[in-house]
Amino acid sequence: xxxxxxxxxxxxxxxxxxxxxxxxxxxxxxxxxxxxxxxxxxxxxxxxxxxxxxxxxxxxxxxxxxxxxxxxxxxxxxxxxxxxxxxxxxxxxxxxxxxxxxxxxxxxxxxxxxxxxxxxxxxxxxxxxxxxxxxxxxxxxxxxxxxxxxxxxxxxxxxxxxxxxxxxxxxxxxxxxxxxxxxxxxxxxxxxxxxxxxxxxxxxxxxxxxxxxxxxxxxxxxxxxxxxxxxxxxxxxxxxxxxxxxxxxxxxxxxxxxxxxxxxxxxxxxxxxxxxxxxxxxxxxxxxxxxxxxxxxxxxxxxxxxxxxxxxxxxxxxxxxxxxxxxxxxxxxxxxxxxxxx
Ligand SMILES: Cc1ncc(C[n+]2csc(CCOP(=O)(O)OP(=O)(O)O)c2C)c(N)n1
Ligand SMILES: [Mg+2]
Numbered sequence: 001x002x003x004x005x006x007x008x009x010x011x012x013x014x015x016x017x018x019x020x021x022x023x024x025x026x027x028x029x030x031x032x033x034x035x036x037x038x039x040x041x042x043x044x045x046x047x048x049x050x051x052x053x054x055x056x057x058x059x060x061x062x063x064x065x066x067x068x069x070x071x072x073x074x075x076x077x078x079x080x081x082x083x084x085x086x087x088x089x090x091x092x093x094x095x096x097x098x099x100x101x102x103x104x105x106x107x108x109x110x111x112x113x114x115x116x117x118x119x120x121x122x123x124x125x126x127x128x129x130x131x132x133x134x135x136x137x138x139x140x141x142x143x144x145x146x147x148x149x150x151x152x153x154x155x156x157x158x159x160x161x162x163x164x165x166x167x168x169x170x171x172x173x174x175x176x177x178x179x180x181x182x183x184x185x186x187x188x189x190x191x192x193x194x195x196x197x198x199x200x201x202x203x204x205x206x207x208x209x210x211x212x213x214x215x216x217x218x219x220x221x222x223x224x225x226x227x228x229x230x231x232x233x234x235x236x237x238x239x240x241x242x243x244x245x246x247x248x249x250x251x252x253x254x255x256x257x258x259x260x261x262x263x264x265x266x267x268x269x270x271x272x273x274x275x276x277x278x279x280x281x282x283x284x285x286x287x288x289x290x291x292x293x294x295x296x297x298x299x300x301x302x303x304x305x306x307x308x309x310x311x312x313x314x315x316x317x318x319x320x321x322x323x324x325x326x327x328x329x330x331x332x333x334x335x336x337x338x339x340x341x342x
Contacts, residue, residue, distance in 0.1 A: 004050065008205040009307045010321060011050060012042040015066040016304045017329040018075060022065070022082060022096075026240050030340070031082050035096060035240040038066035040296075041168045041232045043303035045070055047208025048136055048166055048228075051216050055133040057105035057122035059115040062097045063168075064108035067138060073101045075329075079336035105135075112173075113146025115139040116165065120152040123161035123225075134162040134219040142173025144186055150193065153225065157194030162219035164212060165195065165227045168202060170296075174238045190227035202230030203303040233301040244291040258284070 019037045026035045038045060041063065049070040052058070060067050065082075069075055073089065081088030082096050090100055097110035107118055119137030126133040143149050144167060156163045167186060171178050187197035196218075200211040208230060215226035237245040247254045262284060266277055295301050311318050 004209055005206060005307070005310060006317075006321070008043075008046045008050060008209060009304075009311055010325065011046040011070045012205060012304045012307055013322065013325050014329065015042050015045070015069050017325055018069055018332075019065060021329060021333050022079070023236075023240055025079075025082070031096070032084065033095060036062045036238065037234075037236055037240065038063040039236060040170070040234045040301070040303065041202065042066055043205035043307065044166060044168050044202045044208050044230045044232055045138070047205045047210075048138075048164065048212045048216075050209065051212060052136070053133070055105070055126070055130050057119070057126065057133070057135040058107075059118035059122060059135065059137045060099070060106065060108040061112065061115050061139050061143065062108070062110045063140075064099050064106075064138070065096060068099055068101060068104070068106055068108075071101075071104050071106060073099075073104055073106065075332045076336045079333060083336075083340070113139065113143040113149040115143070116146075116149035116152030119163050119165070120156050120161055123156065123163040123219075124159070126162055127159070127222075131222065132220050134164065134216060136164045136166060138166050138168060140173065141167060141169040141171065141178045141182065141186065142176075143167075144189070145173075145182060150189075153190060153193045153195050153227070156225040160222060160224035162222070163225040164215050164219060165190070165225060166212075167227065167229050169229060169231045170234045171231075172234070172238065187227065187229050190229075195225050195227045197227040197229060200228060200230050202232035203301060203306055205303060205307055232303070233296050233298075235296050235302065237296060244287055244294075245296070247288055248291045248294075248297065 016039060019039050023037060025031050045066045049067055052071065058067055058071060065078060068078060077089040081090055081092060081094060081099060084092045086092045094100060097108060099108045100106065105122060115137040119135040122135035126135060139149065153165060187199055190197040198211050198215060201207050212228060215228060218226060236242060247258065266281060299305055
């Protein structure tokens with residue numbers, strides 16, 4: 001077993017427990033707006049972030065919480081930021097999609113694709129001011145269809161910038177399947193821009209660790225960027241409360257809310273032709289049925305579970321680690337929320 005397995009699992013587990021607690025706050029109505037969790041992509045984040053040093057930078061997308069936590073940003077400040085409090089990481093003004101830490105050279109953006117130019121900027125600064133430091137861009141497969149990300153990859157190759165472009169590919173952009181809107185192959189696309197590409201199983205933290213180790217070493221020694229293509233699965237769908245996932249988890253509770261308006265519009269006297277209505281209805285049913293067999297719902301695609309299985313050779317150590325993580329996350333949420341109830 002690789003020596004880093006225990007530390008990778010610790011990072012992933014803390015992140016999972018943290019985000020599950022965040023989900024609880026969101027469900028209780030304490031966090032407003034949408035909530036995109038990074039659950040399901042922990043192996044990708046841990047495999048890369050565990051190798052960053054002081055002076056390295058991170059550009060993050062709308063699922064940046066796990067990366068910040070693993071990078072060592074104060075979790076209490078993150079929780080307070082999510083709650084919109086003035087004593088939060090960004091004064092309560094950023095929310096979960098715009099988390100920044102100047103100290104950690106970490107910047108998030110909800111603008112899909114923005115991690116590319118942000119990381120290229122960080123890397124350009126590193127090239128001039130701190131040779132040996134690198135920048136990482138984390139983004140989804142949907143972002144690969146944004147021009148600014150392609151432009152950033154092109155310049156990074158032309159200027160040999162020390163960047164690791166990490167694509168967390170879950171096959172979806174909100175409710176759109178990537179296969180329906182993405183031409184060609186993503187790694188081939190990166191290579192076409194002059195960026196070497198590596199394919200890795202994004203559910204396997206050790207594999208990501210190994211693949212990114214070589215890419216990071218390459219960037220540190222001035223040889224330029226690498227594209228890491230990691231497949232992963234977001235078990236909550238696009239965001240918390242994603243309707244298809246809700247329906248299949250609890251059909252009796254959720255179906256009436258969908259069926260009533262659907263039936264009403266189906267029997268409405270005006271509007272679309274019967275054939276089009278039937279097609280629409282068929283589309284909804286197909287989406288629900290395909291979600292039943294969706295890889296997002298299959299526990300074998302859970303990277304935290306997978307990492308845990310590999311460590312069951314030492315159950316006592318595993319138990320101790322999990323108890324400690326539980327206590328730590330419980331304590332930090334209690335601290336962050338201490339004055340909320342009062
Ligand atoms: C420039 C831009 N276009 C559209 C959106 C709306 N939007 C938010 S998240 C998202 C999907 C992004 O998909 P992907 O990059 O694959 O990330 P994932 O959510 O799958 O992790 C879209 C289209 C946006 N925020 N920014
Ligand atoms: Mg995606």
